[in-house]
Amino acid sequence: MSRAIHIFRSPDRFVAGTVGEPGDRAFYLQVSQDNRLVSVLLEKQQVQILAERIGALLGEVHRRFGAELPPTDVDVDDLEPLQMPVDVEFRVGTMGLGWEADAGAVVVELLAVTETPLDESVVLDDTDEGPDTVRVFLAPAEARQFSARTELIVDAGRPPCPLCGRPLDPAGHICARTNGYHRGIELSDLQKPDDEP
Known part of the structure; x- marks a missing residue:
């Protein structure tokens, strides 16, 4: 069976969120565009690392390519909860991160957990073999917003x-x-x- 690759080139929303009380929270990433909505489940550490790596990637893009970037200390525009119900597409096993220079966009790729070792060549690739995938393209300002919101979610x-x-x-x-x-x-x-005694 070929893999499902969900691509969002101009997402309306890409956010991290939780369901449950502190100490018993489940972490999700949710992306929507037009009438499409996809939610994936992941660990707190995964979402925290993703937010940190996005910040590092933006810094590297600015240093190497001179790209104009929004400031690091942004106010979070979207504090709304996840859209309910949260129907999980898959649990995230591997994450990929890249920069598409032509579009000037951060590319976030989320791949499903697999039982067999993952061939790294499937990350950011459209091969027929491999785990189900969600690929999201974010403008630098959207990427900063994602990181800032994620930091608030983790700290809560x-x-x-x-x-x-x-x-x-x-x-x-x-x-x-x-x-x-x-x-x-x-x-x-x-x-x-x-x-x-």
């Missing part, structure tokens, strides 16, 4: 532990850096009254 989760960097849970946090020890709790507080 649980705050990180100042010692180990892992997310803090509302019910408590056993930190590896403190070997599970919580400051302010004495050993005597943990003993039962009948545990006389």
Whole structure:
């Protein structure tokens, strides 16, 4: 069966979003153009890395080609939630990122998880063999907006532990850096009254 390649050359919207409460959120990328809507599921780290790499790519494009770019500190225009219902096309396994000089656009490619090792030649290619794919072309301003919104989405989760960097849970946090020890709790507080030494 040949792969499905969903191409969005002038998307109306390309955003990261979540469903669920902090600590139990599912992360999605959603792209729409005209009457088409595609949503893919991915990990928090994947969407965070994608946003960071887009920023790095834009910096490199400016340095190498002198392309005019929007500033890095942009106000996010689109704070709306994902369009519901979120029907997942696939879970993202591999991501590709590139620059199309003729169109002056960032190219984001999202490929489905595969059971077999992925041949890198299928990334940013239209070969018949390979995983299902979503390919999105973004103007530099749209790419900056995507990165800025993604940063807000990621930061809206649980705050990180100042010692180990892992997310803090509302019910408590056993930190590896403190070997599970919580400051302010004495050993005597943990003993039962009948545990006389």
